[in-house]
Amino acid sequence: MNLGTRKILDRSFTAVGIGSIVLMALALMVVVVPIVSNGVGAMFFTGTVEHRKMLQSEFKRGEPRELAGEVAAAERYRARVYEMLAGFEAEMERMKPEQKAEYEEKYSPVRKTLQELLGPLPGDPAPMLTRFKYGQTRWEKAEERLHDLLYETKWDTSNPDVMSKEYFVSQATGFEGTSLAQLFPYVEKNIRKILLPKFTIYWGFLTDSSVDSHFFGGIWPEIQGTFFLAIGAMLFAFPLGVIAAIYFTEYAKPGFFNSMLRSANSTLAGVPSIVFGMFGLAFFINTLKVSESKSVIAGALTLAIMILPTIIRAAEEAILAVPKTYREASLGLGSTKWNTIATVILPAALPGILTGGVISLGRAAGETAPIIFTAAVSVGSAIGLADVFSSPTPALSWNIYNLASEHEAAAQIRHVQYGMVLALVSIVLLLNLSAIVLRARISKKLKG
Amino acid sequence: MLCVTGNYHENTSFMTEGSAGGNRTNAFVVTSRKRAMQKVSKMAGEGILLGVASFVAVVVLFIFYFVARDAVPFFQIRGFSEFFTSSKWYPADTPGEFGALAIIYGSLMVTLGATLLAVPMGVAAAICLSDILPFSVRQYAKPVIEMLAAIPSVAFGFFALVVMAPLLQNNGGPILMWLWLLLVSPFLFLAVIVGSDLLTTNIADQKRRRQLNLLFMVLFGILSVAFLYQVATILFAIQILTGTNALNVSIILSFMALPTIVSVSEDALQAVGRDLREGSYALGATRAETIIKTILPAASSGILAAVILGVMRALGETMVVWMASGNASHIPSPWFNYLESIRTLTATIAGDMGEADQVTGSARFHVLFAMGLLLLVISFICNFISERIVVRQRKILSGQ
Numbered sequence: 049m050n051l052g053t054r055k056i057l058d059r060s061f062t063a064v065g066i067g068s069i070v071l072m073a074l075a076l077m078v079v080v081v082p083i084v085s086n087g088v089g090a091m092f093f094t095g096t097v098e099h100r101k102m103l104q105s106e107f108k109r110g111e112p113r114e115l116a117g118e119v120a121a122a123e124r125y126r127a128r129v130y131e132m133l134a135g136f137e138a139e140m141e142r143m144k145p146e147q148k149a150e151y152e153e154k155y156s157p158v159r160k161t162l163q164e165l166l167g168p169l170p171g172d173p174a175p176m177l178t179r180f181k182y183g184q185t186r187w188e189k190a191e192e193r194l195h196d197l198l199y200e201t202k203w204d205t206s207n208p209d210v211m212s213k214e215y216f217v218s219q220a221t222g223f224e225g226t227s228l229a230q231l232f233p234y235v236e237k238n239i240r241k242i243l244l245p246k247f248t249i250y251w252g253f254l255t256d257s258s259v260d261s262h263f264f265g266g267i268w269p270e271i272q273g274t275f276f277l278a279i280g281a282m283l284f285a286f287p288l289g290v291i292a293a294i295y296f297t298e299y300a301k302p303g304f305f306n307s308m309l310r311s312a313n314s315t316l317a318g319v320p321s322i323v324f325g326m327f328g329l330a331f332f333i334n335t336l337k338v339s340e341s342k343s344v345i346a347g348a349l350t351l352a353i354m355i356l357p358t359i360i361r362a363a364e365e366a367i368l369a370v371p372k373t374y375r376e377a378s379l380g381l382g383s384t385k386w387n388t389i390a391t392v393i394l395p396a397a398l399p400g401i402l403t404g405g406v407i408s409l410g411r412a413a414g415e416t417a418p419i420i421f422t423a424a425v426s427v428g429s430a431i432g433l434a435d436v437f438s439s440p441t442p443a444l445s446w447n448i449y450n451l452a453s454e455h456e457a458a459a460q461i462r463h464v465q466y467g468m469v470l471a472l473v474s475i476v477l478l479l480n481l482s483a484i485v486l487r488a489r490i491s492k493k494l495k496g
Numbered sequence: 497m498l499c500v501t502g503n504y505h506e507n508t509s510f511m512t513e514g515s516a517g518g519n520r521t522n523a524f525v526v527t528s529r530k531r532a533m534q535k536v537s538k539m540a541g542e543g544i545l546l547g548v549a550s551f552v553a554v555v556v557l558f559i560f561y562f563v564a565r566d567a568v569p570f571f572q573i574r575g576f577s578e579f580f581t582s583s584k585w586y587p588a589d590t591p592g593e594f595g596a597l598a599i600i601y602g603s604l605m606v607t608l609g610a611t612l613l614a615v616p617m618g619v620a621a622a623i624c625l626s627d628i629l630p631f632s633v634r635q636y637a638k639p640v641i642e643m644l645a646a647i648p649s650v651a652f653g654f655f656a657l658v659v660m661a662p663l664l665q666n667n668g669g670p671i672l673m674w675l676w677l678l679l680v681s682p683f684l685f686l687a688v689i690v691g692s693d694l695l696t697t698n699i700a701d702q703k704r705r706r707q708l709n710l711l712f713m714v715l716f717g718i719l720s721v722a723f724l725y726q727v728a729t730i731l732f733a734i735q736i737l738t739g740t741n742a743l744n745v746s747i748i749l750s751f752m753a754l755p756t757i758v759s760v761s762e763d764a765l766q767a768v769g770r771d772l773r774e775g776s777y778a779l780g781a782t783r784a785e786t787i788i789k790t791i792l793p794a795a796s797s798g799i800l801a802a803v804i805l806g807v808m809r810a811l812g813e814t815m816v817v818w819m820a821s822g823n824a825s826h827i828p829s830p831w832f833n834y835l836e837s838i839r840t841l842t843a844t845i846a847g848d849m850g851e852a853d854q855v856t857g858s859a860r861f862h863v864l865f866a867m868g869l870l871l872l873v874i875s876f877i878c879n880f881i882s883e884r885i886v887v888r889q890r891k892i893l894s895g896q
Contacts, residue, residue: 061784065624295549312553318879320812414648417814
């Protein structure tokens, strides 16, 4: 090979290496950016008067008198809509039967969309579910509904070779010549006055419990459940892990038995997370019967077993990183081995051990598979501290899955799902970030 | 005060008996009883430590025992052959059919896909971290990798389901084309340059050699552009019927396996040591040649261990495959079609347990534990192999 080619190869090799790091950073960005940008929308959004009505009647929040004024202002514009609907219904009564049937078929989706947009129309029976008591609470959703109201969606299937294409037909043309034709331009023109959109900051998303399976309200039960599970797991795993690490670093002598213990540790680290869930079900619930069925305690124990190897490894590394001179100085002063460990080595290794603990806490908070069969429940209110031994809890990780995949109206509550994912990701990443900062400080201190 | 502590027994024991006879109790004195107590408490303490440390081993045994205990009834009822050879999975029927071949195949398929995507990238990134980037940049690159490792699997699953799947479904062809062009064309052009150089390397006449080199380069260049274009047009025309497919899951799983692969293979590369690197540089090798011809062979077993750990991560992952693989229990046709929905072992366990749980004792419940046992055994074997490899490499490197 000539020198030029060798140089090109060398350069491109470097480029491939750096490119792959950049690709990893990009992968991180590609995943995190949509989660953050959409997740923020759960708390900061343009809310309509319906949102403020909902807050007032479900959570008793907001200024009642101010709200009453707003509602009255909106009703002034809505009254005209209701009038037009009533007028058209009367007009349909006067039509010939076949013409009436034709218009009724077209009219009922319009009426339904208006219900979704504005809430129950005058004359409707009081809805059973909370989700039907209010119109669209978020402006971007209201705009979607408005589009549904103004245009009919049709599919172009004329060419069988390619996928059918979507196209829109104005609804108003379908009602040409009737009194309802005016409704569409009227709603389009006055939608802002009907719904009164206003920039809203809804901190309650983090502290409220959910209303009508997450259609409204917040995610407090899930956040609390996640904390219970993660902290419960730490309570079991942290002391055990640190003690085991002390044994491995200070007392274990090389030999068959101890190398078996070590490989048991790495085996445990490699067990698939869903298998932990099965074990939790088969052992903690079906055999030990720590609780009747799913419970926080069973989930916390399962998570504890899962994070134990990580804690042991981190604590071992932290203890081994304590300079030998500390140990020798302490023993030289006549202290016993145990005394040295308790008063010299552990305090020196503590920041490192805590770093490992914090990372494991994040892992326990984010893990889903082990709690599916042991602790997680899809709907439920926040549980008290006394209930952890008997009742299951909603948790962020499980409810993200549940809302995104199994909820009956998953597409309508995307903002809640994104908000939950953002909450979970930021809990975990903040824990990890603090661990990284902590470790950077330690390494500086050990160097200096 | 020193006499109370265990290390000084021998020095102080001469005064124990004498002083004990007096009325005055002396804090400095160690009685034989105290000494025995200390010995016992020391033994007890070490025993407790040992007990806690062996707790992990007990847990591993328990996991094997309890998963196997519920898996065995399935094989007793249905035997082995149906589970491993049939791909008819109708557990809800009476009598149910429990052929898991398609499910096992689905697991292997996404694992292979994720490994193929993650290993080249992960090893390249590890090389970059250990040998190419200066230390100051490395400090910022490492947290990126740790962050990627920290993101919960359900967040990745949500991303795959809500962002990735619609994207693949609506713009599948163009995405595949751009991926092809961006990832493959640099390597193809590099191969053209190197190949034409290698073909002309034996020609002695400088001028002729340069001319021929240029000729080959143009020729191969045109050929490779034509090839790229042909494949790109084929890819562009592809329409992906469902976004929740094996490709989607493989891509996301490769993101999740990357951090493991990078950090373990970086450790392996670091362990190779300076002397080999410096020896290679001294012989006139460039950095790329040093890494490819010297360091990678020396670290190959460690990198293999990293790959195995990455494979385990992808195989054992639940949430992403459950949410975004489509959960269709069939073997795609043709068998390498990554654009079809599949179903994996982990997702089946997670998804079916809820329904099977109510009828504890039926084959439907036990078949899930059979799947769990299969996963457990595979991960145990992988772990065992990777650990052996790491130990052996450490021995070889320290032996030199």
